[in-house]
Amino acid sequence: RKEVEQDPGPFNVPEGATVAFNCTYSNSASQSFFWYRQDCRKEPKLLMSVYSSGNEDGRFTAQLNRASQYISLLIRDSKLSDSATYLCVVSHRVRGSTLGRLYFGRGTQLTVWP
């Protein structure tokens, strides 16, 4: 079973739409959770960390459900510039190490059209 599972999409939405992405993770010991954004042929960039209480950054809202091992990202009022691949990422400690390892989902592709 993969560490992180996401719906690959693609999601095609008009400008101004609200779109939601989900992912699930398999390791209940996972400690940190993130959404990264990756533009075509570029490196991933941190979009936001995800906290148990849920958190919001402008038009973006992230939620974490530890009991269900489920993470979500909601984008409101979509812009053309939101078109990208969104990577769900979880972290847990490597056995015998103080270092956290990141595990990446395959990404969900979003295209926002005018």
Added chain:
Amino acid sequence: DGGITQSPKYLFRKEGQNVTLSCEQNLNHDAMYWYRQDPGQGLRLIYYSQIVNDFQKGDIAEGYSVSREKKESFPLTVTSAQKNPTAFYLCASSIGWRSNQETQYFGPGTRLLVL
């Protein structure tokens, strides 16, 4: 300007040739990582290093080697033993053991193509 740099942007490898990808960071991060990304796939961890002179195998280390002689640098060598090296290679760094902050920051990547 602080950040992570990778070079070259594109690299062509001939059959049987070893090639080395450069990764440098000036963020004063202890931990560094190498990932490989194939089309439509998630990032897969090749090697990681928690501190200078230490490194550990990730999930797909076969056919690769690394060194960590300096804090700022973590070069990756793709050896001739790696039979399918064509991919997008991403280097990342994080603060590491000094912090609970596990966010990783990525360089711009190197695209490796086999001739």
